[in-house]
Amino acid sequence: MDPITLIPNNTLVTATPEEGRQLAVHISRLIVKATQPDAQRREQLRDVYANDAAMLLAVTQTVALEFATIAAANNYWK
Amino acid sequence: MDPITLIPNNTLVTATPEEGRQLAVHISRLIVKATQPDAQRREQLRDVYANDAAMLLAVTQTVALEFATIAAANNYWK
Amino acid sequence: MDPITLIPNNTLVTATPEEGRQLAVHISRLIVKATQPDAQRREQLRDVYANDAAMLLAVTQTVALEFATIAAANNYWK
Amino acid sequence: MDPITLIPNNTLVTATPEEGRQLAVHISRLIVKATQPDAQRREQLRDVYANDAAMLLAVTQTVALEFATIAAANNYWK
Amino acid sequence: MDPITLIPNNTLVTATPEEGRQLAVHISRLIVKATQPDAQRREQLRDVYANDAAMLLAVTQTVALEFATIAAANNYWK
Amino acid sequence: MDPITLIPNNTLVTATPEEGRQLAVHISRLIVKATQPDAQRREQLRDVYANDAAMLLAVTQTVALEFATIAAANNYWK
Numbered sequence: 376m377d378p379i380t381l382i383p384n385n386t387l388v389t390a391t392p393e394e395g396r397q398l399a400v401h402i403s404r405l406i407v408k409a410t411q412p413d414a415q416r417r418e419q420l421r422d423v424y425a426n427d428a429a430m431l432l433a434v435t436q437t438v439a440l441e442f443a444t445i446a447a448a449n450n451y452w453k
Numbered sequence: 454m455d456p457i458t459l460i461p462n463n464t465l466v467t468a469t470p471e472e473g474r475q476l477a478v479h480i481s482r483l484i485v486k487a488t489q490p491d492a493q494r495r496e497q498l499r500d501v502y503a504n505d506a507a508m509l510l511a512v513t514q515t516v517a518l519e520f521a522t523i524a525a526a527n528n529y530w531k
Numbered sequence: 532m533d534p535i536t537l538i539p540n541n542t543l544v545t546a547t548p549e550e551g552r553q554l555a556v557h558i559s560r561l562i563v564k565a566t567q568p569d570a571q572r573r574e575q576l577r578d579v580y581a582n583d584a585a586m587l588l589a590v591t592q593t594v595a596l597e598f599a600t601i602a603a604a605n606n607y608w609k
Numbered sequence: 610m611d612p613i614t615l616i617p618n619n620t621l622v623t624a625t626p627e628e629g630r631q632l633a634v635h636i637s638r639l640i641v642k643a644t645q646p647d648a649q650r651r652e653q654l655r656d657v658y659a660n661d662a663a664m665l666l667a668v669t670q671t672v673a674l675e676f677a678t679i680a681a682a683n684n685y686w687k
Numbered sequence: 688m689d690p691i692t693l694i695p696n697n698t699l700v701t702a703t704p705e706e707g708r709q710l711a712v713h714i715s716r717l718i719v720k721a722t723q724p725d726a727q728r729r730e731q732l733r734d735v736y737a738n739d740a741a742m743l744l745a746v747t748q749t750v751a752l753e754f755a756t757i758a759a760a761n762n763y764w765k
Numbered sequence: 766m767d768p769i770t771l772i773p774n775n776t777l778v779t780a781t782p783e784e785g786r787q788l789a790v791h792i793s794r795l796i797v798k799a800t801q802p803d804a805q806r807r808e809q810l811r812d813v814y815a816n817d818a819a820m821l822l823a824v825t826q827t828v829a830l831e832f833a834t835i836a837a838a839n840n841y842w843k
């Protein structure tokens with residue numbers, strides 16, 4: 376399917392919640408990359424959503440969803 | 454119902470997180486295919502959402518939701 | 532409440548992931564049917580969302596949510 | 610808070626998946642009722658969303674979310 | 688952070704599903720209050736979403752999400 | 766990736782539900798900060814969503830999603 380890597384290091388396990396949160400941000404951006412492979416176009420679209428309140432909120436929802444999975448995968452780092 | 458295959462290989466089990474992520478992308482696209490069977494029309498719509506920041510964010514939300522299920526099905530590849 | 536059947540065969544158990552996915556699509560459509568009982572009107576609305584990129588993405592989100600429940604009900608067919 | 614009943618019979622337990630699905634639809638409508646107590650106004654708004662493809666899809670997402678909880682509460686009727 | 692109380696009584700445990708549902712509505716409204724502290728402005732915005740079909744549906748989605756957590760916290764009142 | 770801290774104190778564990786709720790609000794705002802690093806621009810966008818009913822509802826959905834994870838991480842403070 377997509378030739379780009381979608382899950383860095385091919386694992387959901389991270390050492391800390393902070394790294395898990397970074398991974399959540401990262402893997403959601405990789406889906407954007409897989410869907411829109413043109414880097415210049417992505418940069419333009421990034422300007423759009425970083426300056427639009429509704430889209431910033433949509434970003435937070437995506438990250439929350441990804442983080443839920445990663446947190447569960449790490450047994451909430453307990 | 455839909456004559457097309459909705460779950461490739463009829464399983465949610467994958468060898469790795471990377472393959473699980475690819476599956477998440479794949480099965481969400483198959484729902485688009487089942488809903489809009491016209492390949493040419495789908496290609497046009499794909500151009501729309503790949504160039505629209507809000508829709509790209511919606512794609513990330515869908516993939517996050519599908520991946521949550523696939524990750525759980527694979528016990529998070531632990 | 533709604534006189535139409537909302538869960539075919541009154542079970543979430545399916546033999547395979549493929550059938551579970553079909554069920555996810557099916558039960559979400561039955562909610563549309565219960566909310567808009569006029570078949571001709573539904574057909575018109577279906578044309579709308581099958582040709583609108585944003586709405587197709589919304590369909591994928593609904594199916595992902597329903598499938599999560601059905602997959603859990605089937606212990607992920609493991 | 611709201612004087613209307615939000616959970617009929619004050620339980621999430623139902624005899625069957627079909628009844629669980631009806632409950633999902635019901636409790637989401639009761640939230641609409643609690644938020645917009647004017648019955649005539651609700652009827653007008655219902656006409657709006659029953660004839661709008663995007664809103665019908667939003668209805669399916671709400672029901673999917675409520676049903677997930679009810680299904681878990683009933684151990685998926687297994 | 689926010690000086691207002693976000694979780695009344697500082698617990699997710701409720702005696703009944705009905706009270707759990709009321710809590711779901713309540714805590715989501717407290718997030719609105721924390722985000723928009725001006726009571727008069729909130730009242731105006733409340734008029735907006737109580738008379739808009741799409742926003743009423745968004746309310747139902749929020750409540751469904753909060754209720755899922757509260758129901759799990761109470762082991763579904765079983 | 767982002768140089769700012771995404772999870773304060775690098776833990777999802779909190780003493781109380783109230784603190785867990787505050788954390789849910791906090792970590793979602795940090796995602797906004799990571800996506801839009803310009804503080805002045807963020808302040809402008811905050812004015813936008815604090816005065817828009819639909820966006821306030823989107824905020825409640827994000828917080829509900831984050832709180833679900835935090836609540837699970839704390840075993841619902843039981």
